[in-house]
Amino acid sequence: MGVDPYPELLRDAGLRVTASRVAVLRVLTEATDHPRVDQVIDRVRGAGVAISTQAAYDVCEALRRATLAQRIEIAGGPARYEARVGDNHHHLVCRRCGTVVDVNCAVGAAPCLTPSDLAGFTIDESEVTHWGLCPACQPERREATI
Numbered sequence: 458m459g460v461d462p463y464p465e466l467l468r469d470a471g472l473r474v475t476a477s478r479v480a481v482l483r484v485l486t487e488a489t490d491h492p493r494v495d496q497v498i499d500r501v502r503g504a505g506v507a508i509s510t511q512a513a514y515d516v517c518e519a520l521r522r523a524t525l526a527q528r529i530e531i532a533g534g535p536a537r538y539e540a541r542v543g544d545n546h547h548h549l550v551c552r553r554c555g556t557v558v559d560v561n562c563a564v565g566a567a568p569c570l571t572p573s574d575l576a577g578f579t580i581d582e583s584e585v586t587h588w589g590l591c592p593a594c595q596p597e598r599r600e601a602t603i
Contacts, residue, residue: 470523480506481516485526485540491548491557493535531557531586547584551591560587 463482464474472478480501484492492500498513508516517538520526529537531550541559549558562585572580590596 466525467523470525472519472523472525476506477501477508477512478516478519480504480508481513482520482525482540485517485520485538488539491529491537491539493537495535497538529557547587549587549589549591551594552588553590553594556591556593558591 461479463479463486466482467474467478481497483504484497484500488500490496494510494513494517497517498508498510501508501513517526517528520540521528521538524542526538526540527542529539529548531537531548534555537557539559545562546559547562549560550556572578
């Protein structure tokens with residue numbers, strides 16, 4: 458078994474290493490489903506680490522501020538977190554089941570993220586969310602499994 462990379466990542470980001478921070482960072486790094494905080498709590502506790510609800514929110518936000526995680530706020534739903542940071546990616550969201558999937562920007566560095574008029578703003582971040590139905594929720598697929 459190799460060296461656990463999470464304590465070093467926390468130290469490099471200027472954060473104190475705690476069991477809850479290591480556990481949450483591990484959960485977010487290993488997750489493919491953009492977990493809500495309640496899901497993060499369940500997974501951390503499932504790994505044998507005690508964490509309160511408030512501590513989970515605090516850790517997720519500390520990781521976000523340290524740019525080790527990002528918060529995804531999808532309209533109509535609770536905040537979700539992911540450890541994929543520092544790149545230009547967007548999200549696909551299923552209107553029916555709420556599945557969230559990463560998708561890379563389709564063209565170049567970020568042409569779809571440049572407003573036609575900046576109105577004096579200096580842009581430091583953009584979010585694109587594509588809405589639709591995931592394969593499991595598409596009517597023709599659901600009918601085929603019934």
